[in-house]
Amino acid sequence: MQPVVTEIIYKLQTARAKTKLKPGYWVTVEEANLLYSWALEFHPDCIFESGTAFGYSAMWFSLVGCPVFTFDPIPQKKYVWDELGYEQPDNITLVHDRFSSIVTMNKNVPGKRFFFIDGSHTMNGVKEDYLSLKQYAKDGDMVVFHDLDCKGPLVWWKKLQSNASVYETYETAHVIGRLIWRS
Numbered sequence: 001m002q003p004v005v006t007e008i009i010y011k012l013q014t015a016r017a018k019t020k021l022k023p024g025y026w027v028t029v030e031e032a033n034l035l036y037s038w039a040l041e042f043h044p045d046c047i048f049e050s051g052t053a054f055g056y057s058a059m060w061f062s063l064v065g066c067p068v069f070t071f072d073p074i075p076q077k078k079y080v081w082d083e084l085g086y087e088q089p090d091n092i093t094l095v096h097d098r099f100s101s102i103v104t105m106n107k108n109v110p111g112k113r114f115f116f117i118d119g120s121h122t123m124n125g126v127k128e129d130y131l132s133l134k135q136y137a138k139d140g141d142m143v144v145f146h147d148l149d150c151k152g153p154l155v156w157w158k159k160l161q162s163n164a165s166v167y168e169t170y171e172t173a174h175v176i177g178r179l180i181w182r183s
């Protein structure tokens with residue numbers, strides 16, 4: 001039997017207390033709830049994430065129900081679903097490569113996309129994600145940046161604002177921003 005969403009959410013919310021995986025590497029529970037509710041409300045056809053780490057935010061995104069492609073050049077031995085006693089969710093594809101490899105994927109698939117940028121936090125690393133978004137995002141897509149309290153993400157987020165019809169930032173344990181893409 002498939003586990004129900006509320007059971008997974010409960011386990012994800014309490015995961016930090018139980019897991020041996022490095023907790024500093026994950027979005028917080030409050031941020032995960034925010035990201036999940038934004039993605040649910042936006043109703044994307046596909047979610048793309050830069051920065052899988054242990055798959056915590058990816059597992060939240062999997063609950064939205066659409067395909068989730070999550071990029072990270074560093075594969076892990078264990079992901080959060082292993083720790084919580086689940087199989088890897090069927091709709092998650094782990095791409096063991098940098099987010100910039102997204103530009104080799106077909107851009108002309110119909111539908112809305114949701115991008116979550118939480119990979120490298122260096123100036124050059126975020127620049128690479130920014131340039132990939134400029135090449136790959138389409139009008140009407142949603143782009144979310146984590147850690148806007150860090151210099152690298154903040155500098156490139158500000159540049160992205162010229163490609164936005166709507167943008168907002170939220171203070172959480174860090175700062176999260178979301179925008180609707182406009183070319």
Ligand SMILES: C[S@@+](CC[C@H](N)C(=O)[O-])C[C@H]1O[C@@H](n2cnc3c(N)ncnc32)[C@H](O)[C@@H]1O
Nearest residue numbers: 026027051053056057071072098099118119120
């Ligand atoms: C802060 S962690 C991601 C946390 C994850 N989003 C979560 O909340 O569960 C950042 C991850 O980005 C990865 N990373 C670094 N450079 C990257 C790149 N160019 N593309 C994708 N991921 C990258 C790192 O290996 C690291 O695992």
